[in-house]
Amino acid sequence: MADGARTLVAGVDSSTQSTKVVVCDAATGEIVRSGRAPHPDGTAVHPDRWWEAYTTATADGLLEDVSAIAVGGQQHGMCALDESGEVIREALLWNDTRSAQAARDLTDELGGPQEWVRRTGMALVPSFTVTKVRWLADHEPENAARVHDVVLPHDWLTAQILKQGNGFERYTTDRGDASGTGYFSSTSDSYLPDLQELALGRVFGVPHVLGPHEVAGRTDGGMVVGPGTGDNAGAALGLGLRPGDVVVSLGTSGAVFADADQPVADPNGLIASFASASGGHLPLMATLNAARVLTAAAQLLGTDLDGLDRLALAAEPGAGGLTLLPYLDGERSPSLPDATGTLGGLTRSNATPENLARAAVEGMLANLVSGVSDVRRLGLPVERVLLIGGASASRAVRAIAPSLFGVPVAIPAPGEYVGLGAARQAAWVLSGDDAPPAWTVTVEETLDPPSDDDGGSVLERYATLLETVHGS
Numbered sequence: 184m185a186d187g188a189r190t191l192v193a194g195v196d197s198s199t200q201s202t203k204v205v206v207c208d209a210a211t212g213e214i215v216r217s218g219r220a221p222h223p224d225g226t227a228v229h230p231d232r233w234w235e236a237y238t239t240a241t242a243d244g245l246l247e248d249v250s251a252i253a254v255g256g257q258q259h260g261m262c263a264l265d266e267s268g269e270v271i272r273e274a275l276l277w278n279d280t281r282s283a284q285a286a287r288d289l290t291d292e293l294g295g296p297q298e299w300v301r302r303t304g305m306a307l308v309p310s311f312t313v314t315k316v317r318w319l320a321d322h323e324p325e326n327a328a329r330v331h332d333v334v335l336p337h338d339w340l341t342a343q344i345l346k347q348g349n350g351f352e353r354y355t356t357d358r359g360d361a362s363g364t365g366y367f368s369s370t371s372d373s374y375l376p377d378l379q380e381l382a383l384g385r386v387f388g389v390p391h392v393l394g395p396h397e398v399a400g401r402t403d404g405g406m407v408v409g410p411g412t413g414d415n416a417g418a419a420l421g422l423g424l425r426p427g428d429v430v431v432s433l434g435t436s437g438a439v440f441a442d443a444d445q446p447v448a449d450p451n452g453l454i455a456s457f458a459s460a461s462g463g464h465l466p467l468m469a470t471l472n473a474a475r476v477l478t479a480a481a482q483l484l485g486t487d488l489d490g491l492d493r494l495a496l497a498a499e500p501g502a503g504g505l506t507l508l509p510y511l512d513g514e515r516s517p518s519l520p521d522a523t524g525t526l527g528g529l530t531r532s533n534a535t536p537e538n539l540a541r542a543a544v545e546g547m548l549a550n551l552v553s554g555v556s557d558v559r560r561l562g563l564p565v566e567r568v569l570l571i572g573g574a575s576a577s578r579a580v581r582a583i584a585p586s587l588f589g590v591p592v593a594i595p596a597p598g599e600y601v602g603l604g605a606a607r608q609a610a611w612v613l614s615g616d617d618a619p620p621a622w623t624v625t626v627e628e629t630l631d632p633p634s635d636d637d638g639g640s641v642l643e644r645y646a647t648l649l650e651t652v653h654g655s
């Protein structure tokens with residue numbers, strides 16, 4: 184199928200807050216049309232809500248003449264299915280911290296964090312699927328007894344697309360998303376049934392892992408469905424990273440990641456050794472607190488996001504000594520699932536809306552700077568930061584980021600890079616070529632760190648407050 188002379192492909196980003204769909208020219212990646220729909224708030228969501236959002240986002244013929252589609256999805260969420268494929272309970276999302284004790288128990292039972300790093304490439308935090316499976320076994324034994332398969336959000340949505348007709352054969356996934364479960368090794372590219380058993384007391388069904396450009400199925404209308412991937416791996420594919428690029432994604436989660444040829448196991452357990460969507464690896468650090476720290480700060484100050492930008496930009500760098508530890512939803516990196524936000528250094532003279540706004544932006548970014556430092560510590564080159572995700576549109580974020588990251592910050596042209604990555608994968612699957620099509624990404628501007636830099640003192644105060652409050 185084609186739109187006039189061109190072949191069209193679609194990419195879906197089913198992320199935490201919404202579903203976004205882009206339809207692109209398969210040859211160039213040019214976006215021809217797009218759609219979106221919101222998801223409900225909350226850290227436990229019934230997968231049907233994602234299907235409803237997908238249906239809304241693709242209404243009015245959005246997918247007309249589309250030849251191939253692939254889904255990028257929020258990582259780690261536990262979609263537990265019974266024998267007949269019915270969803271057993273609301274999916275527990277990556278940002279649901281109720282499995283904190285399960286993460287501690289599993290860590291101890293296997294012999295400590297190093298053993299998890301050795302087996303799976305990551306030290307356990309409550310985000311990872313395996314901890315949610317253990318939570319289910321501990322807290323909802325009746326539901327646990329019904330579990331036949333556990334699939335991830337993008338696996339479930341891929342299956343739903345195929346189930347609308349006769350295209351569904353079996354649940355599928357890719358190594359990018361499978362590598363975030365906690366029962367898959369991105370080094371050996373295989374599931375680890377003993378870790379499934381450790382979590383649930385028995386081995387459960389898992390999706391078949393497809394290659395980076397393997398076909399998952401075909402819809403009745405003849406649309407080819409790609410393997411899909413996790414949202415961060417999707418964004419990496421959409422951006423077409425080069426050596427020295429580190430992505431900082433400011434969505435619901437904050438994420439820091441880079442492409443790597445080899446698995447990158449972090450002895451400190453701060454960077455997870457995920458797989459990428461292109462056959463390589465994707466060392467990644469993620470936080471629970473990013474874009475919504477700014478929304479919360481705006482709410483606190485009785486303004487909107489634009490107003491927050493104006494206030495933050497009116498303050499001096501360093502916010503007059505005000506420092507925010509932005510752990511409003513608990514935190515994953517550092518691993519402090521029960522933490523709350525902390526405002527430090529408050530005095531009568533610095534207690535202004537401007538300083539509070541600036542402290543929110545500085546604190547949110549400072550937490551991600553540590554991820555970039557960890558990428559560097561692991562020996563990967565860090566030449567520039569690519570800033571993406573909803574909050575990369577913030578003027579204050581753009582102004583403050585170069586000083587804190589200490590390297591040039593490139594702002595790719597506004598775009599849905601997860602959706603674009605999924606669309607690029609769809610085009611790859613369709614072509615049958617060995618490599619994805621060469622789509623070009625435009626960088627809107629590159630911001631250099633200032634020479635008279637205050638970033639260091641902001642980061643030092645952040646580290647001191649973290650040490651004082653949490654001792655780490």
Ligand SMILES: Nc1ncnc2c1ncn2[C@@H]1O[C@H](COP(=O)(O)OP(=O)(O)O)[C@@H](O)[C@H]1O
Binds near residue numbers: 198200433435475572
């Ligand atoms: N100009 C802006 N300044 C700050 N935050 C913004 C701006 N525009 C959008 N956002 C935030 O971006 C977030 C959505 O980003 P997105 O990357 O789509 O998230 P996710 O992929 O997690 O669903 C929302 O929390 C929204 O408030």
Ligand SMILES: O=C(CO)[C@@H](O)[C@H](O)COP(=O)(O)O
Binds near residue numbers: 198257258310436
């Ligand atoms: O947990 C992670 C990565 O490990 C998150 O990055 C999720 O994948 C959610 O992403 P967004 O919805 O915030 O883009």
